[in-house]
Amino acid sequence: MTTAIDRTEFFQRVEEVLSEPHALDGDTQLSTVEGWDSLAFVTFIAMVDDSYGAAVSVQELLACKTAEDLAALVERGRQ
Amino acid sequence: MMRAAIREIAYYLPEGVVTNADLETDFPEWSMDKIESKTGICSRHIAAPGECSSDLAVQAAQRLFASGACDPTGIDYLLLCTQSPDYFLPTTACTLQQRLGMRTSAGALDFNLGCSGYVYGLGLAQGLIVSGQAERVLLVTAETYSKFIHNRDKSVRTLFGDAAAATLLAAVPEAEGSIPAPFVFGTDGRGAGNLIVPAGAFRKPPGPDTGRETSDEQGNVRSEEQLYMNGAEIFTFTLREIPDCVNRLLQKAKLTVADVDLFVFHQANQYMLEHLRKKMRLPAEKFCVFLRDCGNTVSSTIPIALKEARQSGQLQDGQRVMLVGFGVGYSWGATLLRWPNLELLASA
Incomplete structure (x- = not known):
């Protein structure tokens, strides 16, 4: 069973999680994203649970540096 | 064997109120609308300085007694759920016995749980009633988390409010097959x-x-x-x-x-x-x-x-x-x- 997720769709969903508009791609450094805060973490966890059936740990979430890291985390969380 | 039933619930919210407008003043980076959409909360009641969980508990219990459901002397056992007690010791529930006018032949204890506490309290109350240790149990939940919260910490200040609730549980005859x-x-x-x-x-x-x-x-x-x-x-x-x-x-x-x-x-x-x-x-x-x-x-x-x-x-x-x-x-x-x-x- 493949767990790969569509990047374009995923980055769009992450953009919706943010309270401030911010266009994302795989190389985006999360530390530069204005709305990537503790509220966004909660919304992100809800979104990946809902849209991907993925459970992610908060520690791993905090360790993500780029948007691509987030996608990889969600893929791991689906296994 | 007896079964347990909830006879009455009363609650008390302290008078002080913190609205989302107050929070917007304190945290200009957050809007009232954002707080409401992210939490579903518009206002919280906050205990005054010197107003303790036990004071809220007394108010909630007195409202329950005023409803006519029970007299304080009719309580066999008081269970108080709190994480913000008056003292390390004595047990806050023991001080409530005197303040509420309960019999000295009643049992009383505190248990320290937070958001799961009401369900655990019902479990304990059912155990006391079904085992014949008590006929009427007063389960009180009382908390003043605001006293643990820094005014500049929006992560918790937006969410938590102070309150107490009093629930009267009483023994009822076992229904057939219950x-x-x-x-x-x-x-x-x-x-x-x-x-x-x-x-x-x-x-x-x-x-x-x-x-x-x-x-x-x-x-x-x-x-x-x-x-x-x-x-x-x-x-x-x-x-x-x-x-x-x-x-x-x-x-x-x-x-x-x-x-x-x-x-x-x-x-x-x-x-x-x-x-x-x-x-x-x-x-x-x-x-x-x-x-x-x-x-x-x-x-x-x-x-x-x-x-x-x-x-x-x-x-x-x-x-x-x-x-x-x-x-x-x-x-x-x-x-x-x-x-x-x-x-x-x-x-x-």
């Missing part, structure tokens, strides 16, 4: 650090270091003697454990979601509740939400929601209700009752 209410519980101490007041007791006694205020990455200010919450971890915990907890209870009772008339979850915040509800495919009309004007009142959210559901007509006699509490510890628990009886007919 069984005591089913309970499921859960505990995971690995989550202890994610909702904690780290200092002030004996693991880390208060001192100059523990009183020093620091600012976190989000700009929230607190000392180690104040409440810290890792909201994302708490949310992850509820997503992991609560659906399973609900399913375990349904299996234990041999019921399905369709057999339950009303779900009353701990009112943590509306965003989290809505996500849990959708994840578990619970119908919105069977799902109780009441926190708009009181916030997350810790162990009092479930009795407050029950009382309000009763008054609004959402909760009717004979309905099957599931209560689910979860939070600090981690600790969680769930039970089913056939309102107002803490029992389900075996044949049902």
Whole structure:
């Protein structure tokens, strides 16, 4: 069973999680994203649970540096 | 053998109120609308300086007595759930015996639980009644988390409100074929650090270091003697454990979601509740939400929601209700009752 997720769709969903508009791609450094805060973490966890059936740990979430890291985390969380 | 039934619920919210407009003034980076959309909360009641959990408890209990449900001398046993007691010792429940005018032949104890406390209290009360140790149990939940919260910590100040609720449970004759209410519980101490007041007791006694205020990455200010919450971890915990907890209870009772008339979850915040509800495919009309004007009142959210559901007509006699509490510890628990009886007919 493949767990790969569509990047374009995923980055769009992450953009919706943010309270401030911010266009994302795989190389985006999360530390530069204005709305990537503790509220966004909660919304992100809800979104990946809902849209991907993925459970992610908060520690791993905090360790993500780029948007691509987030996608990889969600893929791991689906296994 | 006797069974336990809920005879009356009363609650008390302290007079002080913090609105979202107040919070917007204190935290200009947050708007009133954002706070409401992310939490479902518009205002919280906050105890005055010197107003303790026990004072809120007395108010709630006196409202219950004023309803005519029971006289203080009719109480055999007082269970007080609080994490913000008056003293390390004596037990706050013992001081309440005197203040409420209960008999000296009554039992009284505190138990220290947060958002799961009401469900655990019902379990303890049922045990006391079914085993014949008491006929009338007063279960009081009372909390002043605001006293643990720094004014500059929006992560918790937006959510928590102070309150007390008093629930009278009484022995009722066993109906034919009736069984005591089913309970499921859960505990995971690995989550202890994610909702904690780290200092002030004996693991880390208060001192100059523990009183020093620091600012976190989000700009929230607190000392180690104040409440810290890792909201994302708490949310992850509820997503992991609560659906399973609900399913375990349904299996234990041999019921399905369709057999339950009303779900009353701990009112943590509306965003989290809505996500849990959708994840578990619970119908919105069977799902109780009441926190708009009181916030997350810790162990009092479930009795407050029950009382309000009763008054609004959402909760009717004979309905099957599931209560689910979860939070600090981690600790969680769930039970089913056939309102107002803490029992389900075996044949049902």
